[in-house]
Amino acid sequence: MSSSVLYMSMSLDGYIAGPNDEPRNPGGEGFDRLHEWIATPDGEYGRPAGPAGELFDEWNASGAVLAGRRTVEQVDHWGGDHHHGVPIFVPSHRPPGPSVANYPLVTYVTDGIASAMAQAKAAAGDLSVVVQGAYTAQRALEAGVLDELQIHQIPVLFGGGRRLFEVLPSRVELEIARVIDTPQATHIRYRVRR
Amino acid sequence: MRATSATVLYMSMSLDGFITGPNDDRGNGLGDDGHRLHDWLADGTDPVSHRPSGVSGDVFDELMATGAVVAGRRTFEIAGGWSGDHHDGVPIFVLTRRPPDRGAPDWPLVTYVTDVATAMARAKAAAGDRNVLVHGARTAQLALAAGVLDELEIHQIPVLLGQGRRLFDHLGPDHIELELARIVDAPGVTHLRYLVRR
Numbered sequence: 001m002s003s004s005v006l007y008m009s010m011s012l013d014g015y016i017a018g019p020n021d022e023p024r025n026p027g028g029e030g031f032d033r034l035h036e037w038i039a040t041p042d043g044e045y046g047r048p049a050g051p052a053g054e055l056f057d058e059w060n061a062s063g064a065v066l067a068g069r070r071t072v073e074q075v076d077h078w079g080g081d082h083h084h085g086v087p088i089f090v091p092s093h094r095p096p097g098p099s100v101a102n103y104p105l106v107t108y109v110t111d112g113i114a115s116a117m118a119q120a121k122a123a124a125g126d127l128s129v130v131v132q133g134a135y136t137a138q139r140a141l142e143a144g145v146l147d148e149l150q151i152h153q154i155p156v157l158f159g160g161g162r163r164l165f166e167v168l169p170s171r172v173e174l175e176i177a178r179v180i181d182t183p184q185a186t187h188i189r190y191r192v193r194r
Numbered sequence: 195m196r197a198t199s200a201t202v203l204y205m206s207m208s209l210d211g212f213i214t215g216p217n218d219d220r221g222n223g224l225g226d227d228g229h230r231l232h233d234w235l236a237d238g239t240d241p242v243s244h245r246p247s248g249v250s251g252d253v254f255d256e257l258m259a260t261g262a263v264v265a266g267r268r269t270f271e272i273a274g275g276w277s278g279d280h281h282d283g284v285p286i287f288v289l290t291r292r293p294p295d296r297g298a299p300d301w302p303l304v305t306y307v308t309d310v311a312t313a314m315a316r317a318k319a320a321a322g323d324r325n326v327l328v329h330g331a332r333t334a335q336l337a338l339a340a341g342v343l344d345e346l347e348i349h350q351i352p353v354l355l356g357q358g359r360r361l362f363d364h365l366g367p368d369h370i371e372l373e374l375a376r377i378v379d380a381p382g383v384t385h386l387r388y389l390v391r392r
Binding site for chain 1: 366
């Protein structure tokens with residue numbers, strides 16, 4: 001059965017974006033520092049060598065994407081295709097912007113995170129759903145529709161920016177599923193306990 | 195780690211960055227649910243020493259082999275001053291801007307210090323070639339800002355507490371680069387050891 005997995009690169013102090021994170025400056029200042037680990041041996045953006053490469057393969061093998069509005073608008077919906085033509089679901093109460101008319105893979109879901117996740121899981125079939133975005137992750141946790149967290153923990157203290165986890169209304173117990181230790185990042189996979 | 199004495203922050207932290215739950219005040223020092231962060235210490239077979247079993251026991255042994263302690267006033271008071279002896283009679287330096295309370299116990303191992311750089315320097319001198327154990331969020335923040343924290347040992351707990359007191363706050367906008375020195379993948383806790391790069 002399909003499971004929903006949040007993939008986020010996060011500094012040790014909990015930030016997933018730097019200060020002044022806005023569409024003209026996606027990810028804010030210093031954002032690239034959190035994603036240096038996603039680099040080929042030649043230093044280009046792409047599949048890393050070694051065990052981190054398996055993570056890259058995992059998210060490229062997912063069957064649908066569920067991402068927050070802020071995330072998708074900053075990258076203009078990845079030009080309509082996140083990877084391999086899988087469908088992209090965006091939970092939002094407001095109607096989509098004009099570019100979305102050109103992106104048949106992108107669906108805006110207006111009736112809440114649980115509905116968006118159900119549609120993404122149905123579309124993914126046996127494959128997993130990649131979840132992206134801090135706000136979306138928090139809402140999915142609150143609604144009990146996030147199954148796993150794949151955190152790429154980066155050895156840096158950002159000191160400011162946008163946090164992955166702001167205040168949550170209640171405690172959420174996790175289970176450590178897997179730890180991948182590389183010099184650039186600590187990749188920890190957690191299962192959400194219910 | 196390093197050849198000479200290092201100042202090492204030891205703190206248990208939830209994945210969402212909290213070191214206490216909400217409502218942490220006197221009488222409820224760890225906050226609501228805050229004890230959850232220290233369950234890994236209760237996993238032990240020895241109820242007196244609190245030494246956990248398995249690989250977490252090795253991390254615990256390192257902590258208890260330190261030669262001096264630097265703790266924030268708040269941490270010190272929540273812990274009841276460890277009754278004047280954290281472990282093995284090593285000196286304890288308490289970072290505070292306020293003088294000790296009237297009637298505070300006169301513990302010979304305990305020294306109150308007002309400045310973080312002085313606290314670290316005195317603790318290192320006292321520890322000799324052993325490391326210095328650092329405890330407390332505010333103390334860690336001040337030590338990072340002053341450039342006198344050498345290493346971090348974060349016991350990362352698989353829980354989102356949702357609210358509470360954060361370990362890393364008020365750090366200012368400059369990045370502090372770390373170097374991952376070691377990971378201990380233990381049941382119920384991930385021990386992350388970092389060197390602070392300068």
